[in-house]
Amino acid sequence: MEIFNDFFFIALPYVALAMFLVGSIYRYTKKGFQLSSLSSQFLEGRRLFYGSAPFHWGVVVVFTGHLISFLFPRSVLAWNSQPVRLMILEITGFVFGISMLIGLVNLFIRRYTTPRLRFVTNKMDMIVYLLLITQTFAGLWVAYNFRWGSSWFSSLLAPYLYSIFMFEPDTSSVIMLPWPVQLHIITAFVIIALIPFSRLIHFLVVPFHYIWRPYQQVRWYWNRREVRSADTPWTLQRPKNN
Amino acid sequence: MDVRSQVSMVFHLDKCIGCHTCSVACKNIWTDRKGAEYMWWNNVETKPGTGYPTKWEDQGIYKGGWEKRNGKVTLKGAGKRRGLTNIFYNPNLPVIDDYYEPFTYKYLDLIEAPESDDQPTARPVSLITGDPIDIKMGPNWDDDLSGSPDFARNDPNFQNLSETEQEVMFQLEKMAFFYLPRICNHCLNPACVASCPSGAIYKRGEDGVVLINQDVCRAWRMCVTACPYKKSYYNWHTGKSEKCILCFPRIEAGLAPACMHSCVGRIRYLGVLLYDASKIESAIHDDDSNLINRHLDLILDPFDEEVIREAKKNGVADSTIHAAQNSPVYKYVKEWNLALPLHPEFRTLPMLFYVPPLLPVMATLKQVDNKEQAAKMNPIAKYWDDNWLYDTSTAELWGSLDQVRFPLKYLANMFSAGDEELIKDKWKKLMAVRIHRRRATVGDVSDQKADEVLKDAGLTAEQAEGVFYLTALAKFEDRFVIPPAHREQAIEMMDFTGDAKGEIGFGFKSKIRRGI
Numbered sequence A: 001m002e003i004f005n006d007f008f009f010i011a012l013p014y015v016a017l018a019m020f021l022v023g024s025i026y027r028y029t030k031k032g033f034q035l036s037s038l039s040s041q042f043l044e045g046r047r048l049f050y051g052s053a054p055f056h057w058g059v060v061v062v063f064t065g066h067l068i069s070f071l072f073p074r075s076v077l078a079w080n081s082q083p084v085r086l087m088i089l090e091i092t093g094f095v096f097g098i099s100m101l102i103g104l105v106n107l108f109i110r111r112y113t114t115p116r117l118r119f120v121t122n123k124m125d126m127i128v129y130l131l132l133i134t135q136t137f138a139g140l141w142v143a144y145n146f147r148w149g150s151s152w153f154s155s156l157l158a159p160y161l162y163s164i165f166m167f168e169p170d171t172s173s174v175i176m177l178p179w180p181v182q183l184h185i186i187t188a189f190v191i192i193a194l195i196p197f198s199r200l201i202h203f204l205v206v207p208f209h210y211i212w213r214p215y216q217q218v219r220w221y222w223n224r225r226e227v228r229s230a231d232t233p234w235t236l237q238r239p240k241n242n
Numbered sequence B: 001m002d003v004r005s006q007v008s009m010v011f012h013l014d015k016c017i018g019c020h021t022c023s024v025a026c027k028n029i030w031t032d033r034k035g036a037e038y039m040w041w042n043n044v045e046t047k048p049g050t051g052y053p054t055k056w057e058d059q060g061i062y063k064g065g066w067e068k069r070n071g072k073v074t075l076k077g078a079g080k081r082r083g084l085t086n087i088f089y090n091p092n093l094p095v096i097d098d099y100y101e102p103f104t105y106k107y108l109d110l111i112e113a114p115e116s117d118d119q120p121t122a123r124p125v126s127l128i129t130g131d132p133i134d135i136k137m138g139p140n141w142d143d144d145l146s147g148s149p150d151f152a153r154n155d156p157n158f159q160n161l162s163e164t165e166q167e168v169m170f171q172l173e174k175m176a177f178f179y180l181p182r183i184c185n186h187c188l189n190p191a192c193v194a195s196c197p198s199g200a201i202y203k204r205g206e207d208g209v210v211l212i213n214q215d216v217c218r219a220w221r222m223c224v225t226a227c228p229y230k231k232s233y234y235n236w237h238t239g240k241s242e243k244c245i246l247c248f249p250r251i252e253a254g255l256a257p258a259c260m261h262s263c264v265g266r267i268r269y270l271g272v273l274l275y276d277a278s279k280i281e282s283a284i285h286d287d288d289s290n291l292i293n294r295h296l297d298l299i300l301d302p303f304d305e306e307v308i309r310e311a312k313k314n315g316v317a318d319s320t321i322h323a324a325q326n327s328p329v330y331k332y333v334k335e336w337n338l339a340l341p342l343h344p345e346f347r348t349l350p351m352l353f354y355v356p357p358l359l360p361v362m363a364t365l366k367q368v369d370n371k372e373q374a375a376k377m378n379p380i381a382k383y384w385d386d387n388w389l390y391d392t393s394t395a396e397l398w399g400s401l402d403q404v405r406f407p408l409k410y411l412a413n414m415f416s417a418g419d420e421e422l423i424k425d426k427w428k429k430l431m432a433v434r435i436h437r438r439r440a441t442v443g444d445v446s447d448q449k450a451d452e453v454l455k456d457a458g459l460t461a462e463q464a465e466g467v468f469y470l471t472a473l474a475k476f477e478d479r480f481v482i483p484p485a486h487r488e489q490a491i492e493m494m495d496f497t498g499d500a501k502g503e504i505g506f507g508f509k510s511k512i513r514r515g516i
Ligand code: SF4
Pocket: B183, B184, B185, B186, B187, B190, B191, B192, B193, B210, B226, B227, B228, B229, B230, B231, B232, B243, B348
């Protein structure tokens, strides 16, 4: 049992995080061409809506929820101190979780029943689908059967995750948890490990910088005005793309 | 003044014969790949017709381009707010069926089929799935189908033409059409660039070519929606968008782009225009009716002393200025005022200009009595017993402008945001050049008449000669005036020559290091 716990709650997280970090950086810097959301809307543009939109919006909310509980556990606990607020939080989370699951199932069915999509689907896509469905289902199961997750996440899991990030792994809280919760944690780390090896990587390149950038982009190989001036020191004449 | 240079183009529509050589040249070089089979960076469509992708001009469907609302100019179907909120599902994205499903034929079956009583056939198969398909649509399936119910009659440019006006156009005896070859316009206010959330698309400062960085594109597909000309395409296999690159590797080597080089009708001209980038912002905010004027006002006179001075100050190379002075595009667009941009109302400031077609539009059909002529013919000669004459005579020049086979409105919808006077002006000029030349070659037009016509069209005899020369006789180097890329600078585009000094070998982009 000891080994089991150490393996899944200490070794796996570190391996997963290492794979995620090294793999993502490698892929981002060396394999730019392979970094894409690989949208299939162009081949099938109707049913995608019922899968992609509910899934992604669900993920955005649920993931943010997890992140907040992890980063600000005390605030979440304080928020939850009133039952109404707790209910609002839990129900919102649950609804978006359901939305994720519906989206995922729709996406899964769409992908494997549209003939054209067979040709833009690989084995990793299948693995990703199955993992995400398991994960979402486990999450919903946990949320429904072991209430109220937002509170005990903040008091039990946040400290565990902190201990991982502080390099002082302390599994005392997780090993007490029921197995569906443990499954949820394990699958989460497996998914994190697979990010650099699957299309999941596109979530790292969400184009937030678009918000701040001017609409038009003109690119010069160098600043010709400066290059032409005799006063410019030679170091400035180096092309920028070099 | 912020003077920049742009490699721009003119397509002379009177000369296009609709042969699709340009499309094939482009396909062979650039898009003959998996995922790109359906892309035609250069395509030729028949007008009236629905084009490729079907009805691309109808922004009610595709939501491309910019629109002006309450004085503000925004992207119609993309942009920061719409683009980011629709990133998971783009409601305005055309799908492959809006273009066509790419196909090939199983040619090998013709050879390999086992012996049998039936002729073997090469069945069409989809290039996506490999399964046999029923071909429903191709990239040029509206070819020559003027008047057809599915294609011509659905042309989006008919929106404000009345039923009767359309009917008149499609009467069998009067039916006309012309070809419209299209490539990316390498716009001054490109909607594709503005819509790309990743910032993968950019305009090159030196020559204005608009490119998509394949390493940075993340398949958010917003450019496909935003380009009103539908000239950015999504590669379904690589998950990257692609577009016409104006054959920049060829341009940099001093060669004309493949479509232009191979053009059979020699309709294509390429040259440098100098423009004032500081005025773009205000130009795109002007009203529809004034848009063309503002667009053409951006283009600067390359002989003007001040323009030259400012250009030099901005780092425009002397050779580029020289190319601008010899540019055939400058002549057509500014000097003779003969060319117009396609759909200026999309507000992307396209830098590909078209000389509107005159011939298929102007010729009238006359009913004549040809008995006399028939009687003179040899009895064994085949002769058609109809009395219609395809009349291209010029006697009734200005009168015939109103009887043309295409309503002015139709062409105005395409080339001048609805301004019929502008089209009329171009037609007059084109006609005047013809009459002027007819005086010289056939001699049945009096000097007085020809001069009168030229004056009326606002051309001098010298200019008319120039138009004639560039239209009918121009040689390769007259049609394509490509600014030198400056080999020494071209190398520096890739590498700083100082860095490479003292190194060994060829073909390494990374530093050469001794092994350990
Ligand atoms: S024609 Fe379309 S793809 Fe080309 S520059 Fe203009 S907006 Fe971009």
